[in-house]
Amino acid sequence: MDTKITVTIDGQEVSADPGQTILEAARSQGIYIPTLCHYSKTTNVGACRVCVVEVENARSYVASCCAPVTPGMVIRTNTPAIRAAQKMIIELLWSSGDHNCLTCEQNGACELQDLVYWLQIDKPRFPIEHHGYEMDNSNTMITRDLNKCILCGRCIRACNEIQVNEVLDFANRGSYAKVGPAFDADYIDSSCVFCGECAQVCPTGAITFKQAKFAGRPWELSKTRTTCAYCGVGCQIDLYTKDNKIVKVMGNRQYGPPNEGSLCVKGRFGMDFISHPDRISKPLIRHQKGEAFKEAAWDEAYAFIAQRLAAVKKEYGPDSIAGLSSARCTNEENYVFQKFLRGGIGTNNIDHCARL
């Protein structure tokens, strides 16, 4: 496999692996070719054709996401003709639906909007179509507004090829084409398991996270990489927060193992407990069971615990004290707790709920 081949992209000699697509070869050299339907880890379908390039001696423009490089290929990505073709495509997509960025959650993070700007399009030369599709507001997690759908098919491929949940597909043809679960059902009535992959991959505002709506513009959110708090897979996730609230949770395809950007319903939608009003926010103390709890300052709580534990230890020995640690908490916290019991109290009575 180390037989590299040489191609020319925009006048620059580039060495590429056999089997690489033109798009991959260009990107590996930092040459930008716009894409929309292309999505990593899914089949290249060449549906949107935004990635067209000129290839010398080819009869027509070539979709770079699907065409493999061949030795000696001469490729141009940035000619006026290519730009004109890309503009045409983007204008058609823009006019194909209700792309009203004012109220769109993707405003500022939308790949269609970015391409309109990049290609410097003032307005589309085609009349804007109004499909008048009803919103799918059937659940509290994912909203679908197919009036913003550009039929790139990413959601379908992500659902079928990445998550292999096999919920989504195209229905109808031509300008009536639509994406969604079988029989045009709403998500909540389909076999959807709410992994949220489709919303994560959608380049526009057609599939969005409902709880993120009106919770903050993309540029107002801070992003923190962390590890999911639920199962032992240990998915790497990005928390988007604003005003101390988790607005949405995203996977990140730039991260590697274990999840390579995918999440499940718990990691995606199970995090709003953090700001739930039930959270305990003050130490609570009572001297007898049956009494009501009273709020206490930390010092008082520490003193109370220390006094009671010391008394038990003195009278009955350290092994009359036992502690249960938590498989839900961090390594550091588990470490310090066992250190406290072993070194501070003097007992090995430490365990956790490893068994469920």
Added chain:
Amino acid sequence: MIILVGTNITEAHPVASTFVKDAVLAGAKLIVIDPRRTDMVDFAEMHVPLKVGSDVALINGVMNVLIEENLYDKKYVDSCTEGFEELKKKVMEYPPERAAEISGIPADTIRELARKMASVKPAMLMYTLGITEHICGVNNVMSCANLQMLLGNVGVECGGVNPQRGQNNVQGACDMGALPNVFPGYQQVANADARAKFAKAWNVKSLPDKPGMMMPTMMKNLTTGKVKAFYVFGENLANTEPDIHHVERELQSAEFLVCQDIFPTETTRFAHVILPAAAWSENDGTFASSERRVNRVRAASVPPGDARPNWWIFKELAKRFGHEWQSSSAQEIWDNEISVLAPSMAGIKYARLENDGLQWPCPTEDHPGTPTLHKGGKFTRGLGMLKAIDYIPPAEVPDQEYPFVLSTGRRLYHYHTRTQTGRSAGINDLLGEETADISTADAEAKGISDGEKISVKSRRGEVVVKARVTKEVPPGLVWMAFHFREACANWLTNPVYDPVTQTAEYKACAVRIDKLR
């Protein structure tokens, strides 16, 4: 090839399941061994719906065929393992016909299964709590290891015996020594050198040398009075442990109970002190995932009110016992203590964890971490130990009065006792109440319709719960989860334990189901 045993991976470890499904789409073969027809069966070449708790018998039957038909990896067994003769003697007592009688899987299917397993290499065996939550949990695990060693599948990439960890940091809690017999990094408390090393690091005169109590023993000793004070940190025992009535009596008997949590739970009702902890996103630290990968956890929000990170609280408490501990951030705790004291993690430092984490063993700072254990068939103890193991039935088997088997676990949409997922808006909409999953045949025989409230009763308790009539469950089995307080399976489950690990038999007890009058 991938062999799933006792794991409902699409619900319990959903993202891991996507990779298994991807592998199947790419041509890998899949075998599912599980009493229930789980979602993965749709992708499988073979589904083996064994009777609950009959794993050892089934696997012995499979190994019998492997040996009889000379299908096992002789070279691997000879050079990398020991104990083959004893194993052989034992599994010869389990011809497929006998295994069939116990497991309910026809003898010819067992033969087919064995041949299939021997036909592809490497094969990875993945298991979860369907294997461990039995009184013979350890035996079940060793049986899985026997099988994989016999097939020559241990110590190779895409092979091995891979348990999927249920909770985010079970692996880490064990690694950190939150166990009664070991210090961090699995150094025995009974070992004087280890004690001396930790005593020096922690600046104490001595450390206790006798292994402590495991959780079920602690709980039992709350009632005997041997344990007076109990400190529970981030656990909701009153819902998660088998036989809730009994557990609550135990908690009630604690003379002094401290709970440290983020929410009031069924367990905090019994406390004298409740301490408010910072939650997962309010705290820095690390988790270790199923694959021994240490990953960073980062603070993204600030805790409410006076809530504090758990480590901070323990450090402050230790001060009241006269200990001044230096480390005062998660990074300092890891870099200056854990990685210094645990040789298998000596090479892991926060600075190295920025990207995709590191898998221990990672003994030095230039070590890349260890994705595959026992590489090339080299086991930590030298040779892999094949163990002769006998089948033992679950502690409680169906009888006339309680004719059904109850098996329990978790569902996709909720997590444990719903302390967290129950407070997440969308998730509660997806699954708002517990169900008892029963087979179509049993539903028909009892005149129960889907969605009807029924009674499920064991020797320990009774719940009224919605019946979910489904093809997933075979006749004779009732399946429930422990997510909801009201119809929690643990009102019914049996508090009997594996003698070694003290893991409870959540997967099998006897119940009866009745229509409500």
